[in-house]
Amino acid sequence: xxxxxxxxCLDVADGRVVKGTxxxxxxxxxxxxxxxxxxxxxxxxxxxxxxxxAAPEGRGTLLDIVERTARRAFIPLTVGGGVRSVDDMRAxxxxxxxxxxxxxxxxxxxELVRRCAARFGSxxxxxxxxxxxxxxxxxxxxxFEVVVKGGRQPVGLDAVxxxxxxxxxxxxxxxxxxxxxxxxxxxxxxxxxxxxxxxxPVPVIASGGAGGPDDFIxxxxxxxxxxxxxxxxxxxxxxxxxxxxxAMAAAGLPVRLPREAAEA
Amino acid sequence: xxxxxxxxxxxxxxxxxGAGNLVSIEQALDAAGAVTHRAERxxxxxxxxxxxxxxxxxxxxxxxxxxxxxxxxxxxxWVAAGRPFLGICLGLQLLFETSDEDEARTxxxxxxxxxxxxxxxxxxxxxxxxxxxRRHHRAFAGIAPDADFYFVHSYAGAPDDEDVVVAETExxxxxxxxxxxxxxxxxxxxxxxxxxxGLRLIANVVRVAGEVG
Numbered sequence: 001x002x003x004x005x006x007x008x009c010l011d012v013a014d015g016r017v018v019k020g021t022x023x024x025x026x027x028x029x030x031x032x033x034x035x036x037x038x039x040x041x042x043x044x045x046x047x048x049x050x051x052x053x054a055a056p057e058g059r060g061t062l063l064d065i066v067e068r069t070a071r072r073a074f075i076p077l078t079v080g081g082g083v084r085s086v087d088d089m090r091a092x093x094x095x096x097x098x099x100x101x102x103x104x105x106x107x108x109x110x111e112l113v114r115r116c117a118a119r120f121g122s123x124x125x126x127x128x129x130x131x132x133x134x135x136x137x138x139x140x141x142x143x144f145e146v147v148v149k150g151g152r153q154p155v156g157l158d159a160v161x162x163x164x165x166x167x168x169x170x171x172x173x174x175x176x177x178x179x180x181x182x183x184x185x186x187x188x189x190x191x192x193x194x195x196x197x198x199x200x201p202v203p204v205i206a207s208g209g210a211g212g213p214d215d216f217i218x219x220x221x222x223x224x225x226x227x228x229x230x231x232x233x234x235x236x237x238x239x240x241x242x243x244x245x246x247a248m249a250a251a252g253l254p255v256r257l258p259r260e261a262a263e264a
Numbered sequence: 265x266x267x268x269x270x271x272x273x274x275x276x277x278x279x280x281x282g283a284g285n286l287v288s289i290e291q292a293l294d295a296a297g298a299v300t301h302r303a304e305r306x307x308x309x310x311x312x313x314x315x316x317x318x319x320x321x322x323x324x325x326x327x328x329x330x331x332x333x334x335x336x337x338x339x340x341x342w343v344a345a346g347r348p349f350l351g352i353c354l355g356l357q358l359l360f361e362t363s364d365e366d367e368a369r370t371x372x373x374x375x376x377x378x379x380x381x382x383x384x385x386x387x388x389x390x391x392x393x394x395x396x397x398r399r400h401h402r403a404f405a406g407i408a409p410d411a412d413f414y415f416v417h418s419y420a421g422a423p424d425d426e427d428v429v430v431a432e433t434e435x436x437x438x439x440x441x442x443x444x445x446x447x448x449x450x451x452x453x454x455x456x457x458x459x460x461x462g463l464r465l466i467a468n469v470v471r472v473a474g475e476v477g
Contacts, residue, residue: 002385002435003392003412040459045392071291076414076457096287098416098457120285121321123388123416172388172416203390226386256392256412 070096117170193223
């Protein structure tokens with residue numbers, strides 16, 4: 001049976017893991033490949049690097065850490081942030097990443113999704129959708145509006161309609177973040193997740209709001225998510241990936257457990 | 265992991281026909297005791313102990329590129345000679361006769377067809393799933409009989425011949441996730457992205473190829 005995935009996300013700037021409320025008050029948290037390897041050992045099913053380098057020089061450094069990560073952690077790696085073209089995507093994949101995630105750029109230029117999927121396959125293209133709750137309207141019938149630029153700029157686009165369009169353009173997975181919940185630890189927006197996961201055939205990755213194992217369970221059960229992504233609770237070591245997966249397994253969800261645990 | 269003497273590396277050729285990136289498979293082969301080189305044309309295969317055909321994506325363009333590189337007769341000859349071969353994902357699907365995906369005529373080494381996953385709750389089938397073994401195979405030595413491996417695909421090969429089936433996996437319906445015939449092994453999952461068990465499988469394949477070759 002297909003497992004529900006637990007995916008730690010590492011914010012990376014200029015070659016280092018950083019944390020902070022996205023983009024402000026960044027603190028250096030160490031060497032990305034080292035942390036990635038630790039997460040892989042603890043049972044991470046995949047890894048996501050979100051590149052938030054301010055300067056363009058950060059790009060070369062990112063490719064270097066992708067390559068070093070791919071040599072140490074033999075699990076799938078997705079890179080988001082700063083991929084602006086098919087050439088950027090090629091460079092990231094050649095360094096050893098398996099997928100790229102397109103967010104603001106996909107909204108600005110939807111055809112980029114199609115070109116990337118046509119060139120590298122849908123399985124390598126994740127479209128990241130950041131959304132917030134609004135009053136349902138003719139323009140936003142679902143009541144979930146797409147926002148870009150790290151959650152700062154609403155674009156007047158319905159998140160469910162954009163999800164369907166992204167899949168049509170060739171997205172193989174959707175990474176759905178609730179901007180209202182991101183960084184709050186108050187749980188995922190399961191209604192937003194359900195609105196999107198029930199509308200599309202592709203896997204949906206839940207993001208934004210993880211505070212504890214119960215939130216991961218709710219994202220899958222109530223939100224219909226195939227995978228659940230979190231950053232802060234793993235970085236701050238509030239919960240280990242193993243503890244989250246054990247709780248999901250105890251709740252009856254199919255997860256990949258370490259061999260020792262599986263045989264116990 | 266390998267029974268080969270320390271420092272002895274097994275030469276492996278990876279077919280580079282533009283279907284997906286080769287970096288992760290090369291890194292995994294390297295970690296498993298192989299020394300790899302890429303073959304962009306059939307005359308660059310040389311004389312390795314193991315030939316690997318990776319790949320993701322659609323069958324028709326992949327076959328076009330394989331033929332353009334002169335790989336079709338080279339792979340047929342290689343397998344007919346009984347030499348060690350590993351097909352991964354699309355590299356497995358291409359071993360069958362045709363693909364439903366785009367009506368492509370594929371290599372026809374194994375009898376059967378590549379079909380869309382029927383009744384799948386989500387497509388593509390992405391993530392870790394159990395590979396349930398139907399029979400013993402040395403590539404899976406030291407790996408639990410229902411271990412998890414990482415999948416990314418919407419189609420899978422359906423062999424006519426039950427004897428080639430090594431493992432099956434369920435996603436809505438059951439499909440064949442590993443086949444073997446002689447020194448040929450094909451896996452629908454990605455061992456290069458399947459953590460410790462994936463590396464163990466690759467190391468087993470490399471070691472056996474080193475002994476055979």
